[in-house]
Amino acid sequence: MIEAKNVSKSFGDNLVLDEVSVRFEPGKCNLIIGQSGSGKTVLMKCLVGLFEIDSGKVLYGDRVFSKMSFDEMKMIRQEIGMLFQGGALFDSMTVEENVMFPLSMFTNQTPAEKLERANFCLSRVKLENANKLFPAEISGGMKKRVAIARAIAMNPKYLFCDEPNSGLDPLTANVIDILISEITQEYNITTVVNTHDMNSVIEIGDRISYIHKGKLWWQGDNESILKSDNPELNEFVFATELTRKLK
Amino acid sequence: MVEIDNLGLDSVGIVAFISTFMGAVLCIQMAFNIDTPLVPLYTIGFVTRQSVVLEFSPTIISLILAGKVGSRVASELGTMRVTEQIDAIEIIGINPATYLIFPKVVAAVLVNPILILMSMMMAIFGGWLAGVTTGLVASSTYIYGIKAFFDSYDIVYAMIKTVVFAFLIVSISGYHGFYTKGGALEVGASSTKGVVHSSIAIIVFNLILTQLLLA
Numbered sequence: 001m002i003e004a005k006n007v008s009k010s011f012g013d014n015l016v017l018d019e020v021s022v023r024f025e026p027g028k029c030n031l032i033i034g035q036s037g038s039g040k041t042v043l044m045k046c047l048v049g050l051f052e053i054d055s056g057k058v059l060y061g062d063r064v065f066s067k068m069s070f071d072e073m074k075m076i077r078q079e080i081g082m083l084f085q086g087g088a089l090f091d092s093m094t095v096e097e098n099v100m101f102p103l104s105m106f107t108n109q110t111p112a113e114k115l116e117r118a119n120f121c122l123s124r125v126k127l128e129n130a131n132k133l134f135p136a137e138i139s140g141g142m143k144k145r146v147a148i149a150r151a152i153a154m155n156p157k158y159l160f161c162d163e164p165n166s167g168l169d170p171l172t173a174n175v176i177d178i179l180i181s182e183i184t185q186e187y188n189i190t191t192v193v194n195t196h197d198m199n200s201v202i203e204i205g206d207r208i209s210y211i212h213k214g215k216l217w218w219q220g221d222n223e224s225i226l227k228s229d230n231p232e233l234n235e236f237v238f239a240t241e242l243t244r245k246l247k
Numbered sequence: 248m249v250e251i252d253n254l255g256l257d258s259v260g261i262v263a264f265i266s267t268f269m270g271a272v273l274c275i276q277m278a279f280n281i282d283t284p285l286v287p288l289y290t291i292g293f294v295t296r297q298s299v300v301l302e303f304s305p306t307i308i309s310l311i312l313a314g315k316v317g318s319r320v321a322s323e324l325g326t327m328r329v330t331e332q333i334d335a336i337e338i339i340g341i342n343p344a345t346y347l348i349f350p351k352v353v354a355a356v357l358v359n360p361i362l363i364l365m366s367m368m369m370a371i372f373g374g375w376l377a378g379v380t381t382g383l384v385a386s387s388t389y390i391y392g393i394k395a396f397f398d399s400y401d402i403v404y405a406m407i408k409t410v411v412f413a414f415l416i417v418s419i420s421g422y423h424g425f426y427t428k429g430g431a432l433e434v435g436a437s438s439t440k441g442v443v444h445s446s447i448a449i450i451v452f453n454l455i456l457t458q459l460l461l462a
Contacts, residue, residue: 050334070342077340088331102339160338 001026002047002158002190007056007066009039009046016042018214019056026157026190029181029204033196034211035236040194041085043211044162047192048080049073060158078106081151081189083161083180087143089135089150095122096131099149106154121149125179141172145179152183159184159191165200177203198237201225210236250350254316254417255358261315262308262362263369266299269307270370271377273298278383291384292392295374297401304366305405306453309412312359313445317420320351321441324424325434333425348421352414359413360406367405404460411456412449419445 002024009017016039024030032040045051047058049065058066060076068076089098099118103109109117122128125145135143144164151159161180165173181204184191195201201208205222210233212218218225218233225237238244277291324347327333336343371393378384384392420441427437 045334048338050337074340077338080338080340082335082338084331084335086330088335090332090335091330105339105341 001059001061002192003057003059004043004047005057005059007043007046007058008054009042009051010054016214017046017053020211020214020216021056022209022216022219024190024192025207027185027188028191028206029184030190030192031201031205031208032192032194032211033201033208033236034217035196038211039214040196040211041162044160044192044194048082048160049077078102078154079157081154081156081159083144083147083151083159083164085163085166087135087140087147089143089146091135093134094131095127095133095135095138095146098135098146099153101150102154117153118149121153122146124152124183125149126175140167141169141176144168144176148176148179148183152187155187156189159189161191161193161195163194163196165195165197170199173197173199174203180204196236198243201237212236250354251358253319254351254354255362258312258315258362259365261311262366265311266304266308266366266369267373267376269303270295270299270373270375273303273370274374274378274389275381275383278378278381288384288388289392289395291378292374292389293395294392295389296371296393296397299367299370299374300401300405304363304370305408305412306449308363308366309359309409309416309449310446312362313412313416313420313449314442316355317416317442317445318438320417321420321424321427322434322438324348324421325427325437328425328427329430329434344425348418348425351421352417355413355417356410360409363405363409404456407460408453408456411452415448415452416445419448 004020004022006019006021007017008015008019020043032043034040042051046053053066056066057064063076065073065076090101093101096115096118099121100114103114103117122131125148127142127145127149130138130142130146138146164176164180168176177200180191180193183189193200193204202222205225208220208222208225209216210218212232218228218230220228225233228234273295274291277294281288281290327347333343333347336346375386375389378389379386423437423441423444427433
């Protein structure tokens with residue numbers, strides 16, 4: 001379980017997160033949704049320690065992550081897998097080397113063992129024949145899948161996905177969503193997904209937190225979100241004429 | 248090894264080319280400036296060697312490397328920053344500065360002295376080639392000048408400067424690249440800042456080191 005307690009973060013005079021308290025459950029896809037600029041990415045970066053919070057706490061289980069030194073954080077980070085918006089694959093490495101990278105850094109596995117693990121992770125994301133390709137040679141959807149393979153290579157307890165569907169067509173986006181959901185349930189991972197894609201919300205939103213103007217505005221699941229009477233949430237969820245008519 | 252290849256071996260061609268021509272020009276300029284028979288002709292070789300060893304190879308070539316290597320380091324790290332590759336390294340639990348910048352600093356500190364030694368040899372050769380082919384100085388006279396009054400401390404001084412400059416180039420450019428914020432425009436700006444700031448640092452440290460080591 002991951003928990004943010006009264007987390008605030010500002011950049012200069014701009015308060016981006018205002019005392020956000022939210023809990024992310026294991027074995028579930030915990031979605032953070034909100035408009036662009038609402039503070040979702042900042043919240044996620046605070047959760048993983050890429051941004052230092054101004055006040056509040058971030059807990060991984062009973063461990064207070066936000067108060068840890070870099071070396072202490074390192075232990076928890078080895079339990080974290082993260083899928084970045086653009087994939088963030090190392091462009092000087094092949095697909096296979098990207099997936100093996102965390103294994104090379106933190107395990108004493110032999111090259112054969114690392115390769116076996118990389119092949120398993122790549123097959124798990126249905127990418128069997130791309131081992132020797134470089135990131136520049138593969139499509140956006142494939143990059144996301146390689147990034148997922150790299151994120152799960154170390155058997156993480158926590159998986160963070162920052163807008164996993166951005167820039168993808170609806171079909172590929174759905175494949176990524178289903179993959180994230182399957183991996184979450186299969187390994188009982190605490191998954192936190194940052195998205196503003198309503199298809200993802202409906203497809204995999206076991207637990208949804210709506211961030212509005214830096215505050216936690218609403219929480220629920222993919223069924224209750226459609227029935228909510230929260231005006232700001234409704235404005236976000238039913239943003240188009242078509243969805244309003246469907247409602 | 249990859250960094251040594253990227254930062255050092257990749258620069259051999261440009262260093263050799265510039266050094267040869269630099270030595271040739273130095274030799275010709277010296278020859279034209281000696282217009283009295285009271286100054287022996289071997290002075291051409293002697294001054295070419297001294298200028299190359301004390302200043303031209305360690306400082307001018309380091310300034311050129313600041314442009315070539317510095318922009319490479321800053322833009323590489325800047326691109327990694329804006330494409331979140333540095334964040335990805337940090338999330339994995341690795342200190343990205345140590346992982347990315349330290350090997351580059353080590354590579355530059357190891358390989359730049361070799362490049363500068365090669366530059367000295369190429370510049371002296373360039374001077375000989377220009378002097379002999381234009382008939383300004385005889386081969387034996389030039390070589391006598393090259394050997395005359397040689398003090399091995401000059402090489403030590405040049406190598407100390409080279410190592411300090413190598414450290415400055417990579418650490419300053421690396422800093423600018425590592426802390427890039429934004430997108431493609433900012434990567435370009437970081438690259439420019441890396442080159443400009445490391446060049447300024449080289450010029451300033453050149454004076455400081457010369458005062459400390461030669462005065």
